[in-house]
Amino acid sequence: MSALQKATIVGGGVIGGGWVARFLLNGWNVSVFDPDLEAERKIGEVLANARRALPALYDKVMPAEGTLTFHDDMGEALADAAWVQESVPERLDLKHKIHAQIDKLSPAEAVIGSSTSGFKPSELNEHGGRVVVAHPFNPVYLLPLVELVGNAETCAKASEILRSIGMYPLTVRKEIDAHIGDRLLEAVWREGLWLIKDGICTTEELDEVIRMGFGLRWAQMGLFETYRIAGGEAGMKHFMAQFGPALQWPWTKLMDVPEFTDExxxxxxxxxxxxxxHMSIRELERLRDDNLIGMMRALKKTGSGAGGVLNTHEATMPEPAIDDLPVTVDRTIPQSWTDYNGHMNEAHYLEASAQATDRFMAMIGADADYVAAGNSYFTVENHMQFLDELHAGDRLKITTHVLQGEGKKMQLFHCLYGENGQLAATVETLLIHMDLNARKTSLPSEAVAAKLATYAQEHAKLPAPRGVGRHVGLKG
Structure with missing residues (x-):
């Protein structure tokens, strides 16, 4: 999708603000219509969290941000929009009123999505209209899932757009109240209310059961794949035969709802x-985002769950020009990379440079498929200079200068820059190409060698980076 595409967000609360961030940080221009006088402030706070969090999921440079504008006139906000997302409160009469205005004022080819967590498309469009359900999960700027319900052609068009901004569209086969995700959450919510009301546990104890137990499994495998493993070698049939009868036991109260009394x-x-x-909502949001980033980056390693979505989206991001120093890492520093002083630990300077090396290898064609075919570069020597402090939440950017790229050797010089563009560290690294099957050094493929040589030739025209060839203890 073109960076010139425009999205209009109608309703700038928590969900609307998340949509603003998701589109804006993926290079779209975004206009906002919300009569709330605090809308710009609230969306600004969501954006601050998103700018801190979303780039931390990727190792490639994200697109340049689009332009964000706020409007008092809905028609002005909707002009030229390719996507319109309604995120007003869950009142059907209000949605009907807003949708009628959107339908009249927006371009005929625009996708019109509603963030509704419960209403069906037939209800949203009962007075006419072209709205589809596009139900995201909070935080919208990090979690990839969007449930799509409605006209098949519109949902297909919506899916293409959503994938281009790193989301995972799931088209629901039949419309149903609360779609899929919230029906599952409703079941857990109801049972949780009973457990607390009946004095079985507290809110904290119930949350511990989820986050210390099955919540960790669900993040990578969901419900049914988790139970398939629980069935052992005999698989799902054995699991259902063993535990299926329990469904007849009076364990749950899912058909009953506790009365919402004041007590x-x-x-x-x-x-x-x-x-x-003891924590503010913004502090809780940042804690949630840091934890999500850690788990989702771990899932990137295996391509499981949300990690697979991230890998697919990252592969669509363009490579930098060869005649300039490529940015091989652009991310925020996670809390887990810092030590007791709040500074980034020295081991993670090396980890970050290793990520830069991996990214550069992929840029010249020595990617995962190349490694799977039995070829790779192995690091044989590193030299690192620590020049400045880095802290959790700082934006870390790494550029890579090719010093040598011929034969079996590849010599790189990484510059690590901090939040304000200060040079925080340099890492000079020498790698040797290996045949992984023979476990011997070897020449790279012709395609990889040619791409590496092109970088080396272009970078030779640039000034040599300061610190090249240093050794430990060298003065000056």
Whole structure:
């Protein structure tokens, strides 16, 4: 999708703000219509979190941000929009009113999505209209899933757009109240309310059960694949035969709903305040985002779950021009990379440079397929200079200068830049090409050698980076 594409967000709350960030940080221009006088401030805070979090998922440079504008006139906001996302409160009468205006004022070819978590397309369009459900999950700028429900042709068009901004569109086969995700969450929510009301556990204890147990499995395998493993070598049939009869036992209260009395509301709210009231909502959001980034980056290694979506999206991001120093890492520094001083630990300077090397290898064709075919470059020597401090949340950018690229050798010089563009470290690294099957040094493929040689020739025209050829203890 072109960076000149425009998305219009109608309703700038938590979900609307997340949509703004998802489109804007993927190079789209975004216009916002929301009569709330605090909308610009609220969206600005969501954007601050997104700018800190989303680039941390990728090792390639994300597109340049689009332009963000706020409008008092809906027609002005909708002009030339390719995507319109309605994220107003869950009131059907309000949605009907807003959709009628959007339908009248937006371009005929624009996709019109509703963030509704419960209403069906037939309800949204009962007075006419062309809205499809495009239900995301919070935070929209990090979590890839979007449930699409509605006209098949529109959903197909919507899927293409959503994939281009790194999301995972899932088209629901039949419309149903609350779609798929929220129906599952509703079941857990209802049972959780009963467990707390009946004094079985507190809100914190219930959350511990999820995050210390099956929540970790669900992140990578979901529900049914998790249970397939639980069936052992006999698989899903054995699991269902063993545990299926339990469905007849009176374990759950899913058909009953506890009455929302003042006492129950006070009980839940009081326990929730005791559990996490010591942190502000913004602090909790940043904690959530840091943890999601860590888990999703781990999933990138295997391509499982959300990691596969990230890998696919990252592969579509363009490579930098050969005649300039490529940016091989552009990410925010996670909390897990810092030590007791709050500074980035020295081991992670090397880890970051290794990511830069891996990224550069992929750029010249020595990618995962190349390695799988039995070829790769192995590091034989590194020299690192520590020049400045880096901290959690800082934006880390690495450029790579090719010093040598001929025969079996590849010599790279990585410059690590911090939040304000200061040079924080340099890493000079020498690699040798290997035949992984023979476990011996070897020449790279002709295609890889040619691409590497082109970089080396172009970079030879640039000034030599300061610090090349240093050794430990060298003065000056």
């Amino acid at each position: 129950l509301v006070d009980l839940i709210a009081g326990q929730s305040d005791a559990q996490s009231g």
